Amino acid sequence: MPDLLLPDMLAPPLHGTIFSKHIHHYYKIGSTNTAAMEAGNGGAPEGSVFLAEQQTAGRGRGAHQWHSTRSSGIYCSVLLRPAVPPSDALILSLIAGLAVYSAVQEIDSRVMLDLKWPNDVLIEGKKVCGILTEMNAEVTRVRYVVVGIGINVNQSSFPADLQTIATSLRLVTGTEWSRVELCTALLKSLDREYRGLMENPGSAASILHRFQERSSSVRGRQVEVEENAGFEGVTEGLDSRGFLQVRTAQGLRTVLSGTVRLR
Numbered sequence: 478m479p480d481l482l483l484p485d486m487l488a489p490p491l492h493g494t495i496f497s498k499h500i501h502h503y504y505k506i507g508s509t510n511t512a513a514m515e516a517g518n519g520g521a522p523e524g525s526v527f528l529a530e531q532q533t534a535g536r537g538r539g540a541h542q543w544h545s546t547r548s549s550g551i552y553c554s555v556l557l558r559p560a561v562p563p564s565d566a567l568i569l570s571l572i573a574g575l576a577v578y579s580a581v582q583e584i585d586s587r588v589m590l591d592l593k594w595p596n597d598v599l600i601e602g603k604k605v606c607g608i609l610t611e612m613n614a615e616v617t618r619v620r621y622v623v624v625g626i627g628i629n630v631n632q633s634s635f636p637a638d639l640q641t642i643a644t645s646l647r648l649v650t651g652t653e654w655s656r657v658e659l660c661t662a663l664l665k666s667l668d669r670e671y672r673g674l675m676e677n678p679g680s681a682a683s684i685l686h687r688f689q690e691r692s693s694s695v696r697g698r699q700v701e702v703e704e705n706a707g708f709e710g711v712t713e714g715l716d717s718r719g720f721l722q723v724r725t726a727q728g729l730r731t732v733l734s735g736t737v738r739l740r
């Protein structure tokens with residue numbers, strides 16, 4: 478059975494989640510996030526899923542690219558239409574990290590993952606997953622959000638420039654993973670987190686708590702923040718909307734957008 482992320486394989490186990498009905502699969506595409514944003518603009522329903530075996534223009538945060546070789550990773554974007562203001566959207570990105578964390582743990586509880594705010598999942602300090610959350614919004618109302626998740630699953634090597642910073646589940650466990658099984662677990666977990674949050678906005682506190690528990694760097698780590706002129710300090714947890722707080726010589730600062738480097 479080839480391990481392809483085909484709708485016929487994913488839809489039955491996803492029955493009952495918001496992700497079961499509109500799964501789009503591409504053998505080759507520029508970027509699943511771009512496809513999902515275009516679909517969002519065209520009125521596609523909440524829960525639409527865009528999966529690719531290969532991306533030719535996979536996008537990361539900022540101007541970065543996402544290395545997306547054929548059938549070795551999971552390249553997945555989901556379209557959400559949450560009834561929230563844009564200022565509350567960061568937490569949607571954080572739940573994606575939690576969902577990746579749970580999905581990997583469900584399949585192999587020996588894998589030690591570490592969430593790095595806001596969007597990375599690390600193993601032994603190397604990146605195994607990146608999340609790119611994009612949105613289309615009015616000032617007071619989100620029209621739609623696309624959460625794009627890239628997981629390095631069965632890569633046996635990386636290009637020279639990524640070798641020291643990236644890893645895959647196969648490289649750390651020594652075994653081949655079923656992408657279908659992992660992708661199913663991921664979407665089920667994301668469905669649980671998202672519906673929990675939408676049905677009970679009070680669950681944001683538990684999400685932030687769980688994120689902090691699963692992150693070694695969100696508290697007590699010396700960091701450099703590349704924001705405006707740049708600043709450095711020691712991380713001091715997340716605020717109520719999920720923004721990172723950093724204690725600097727000038728006082729407590731909130732990281733709004735920048736890249737955070739661990740020192």
Ligand code: BTN
Pocket residue numbers: 507508509510511532534535536537538539541543551552553554596597606607608609625626627628
């Ligand atoms: C990052 O770490 O900078 C975020 C990487 C996000 C990569 C995923 S792969 C699926 C989706 N489509 C894209 O073009 N990007 C995201």
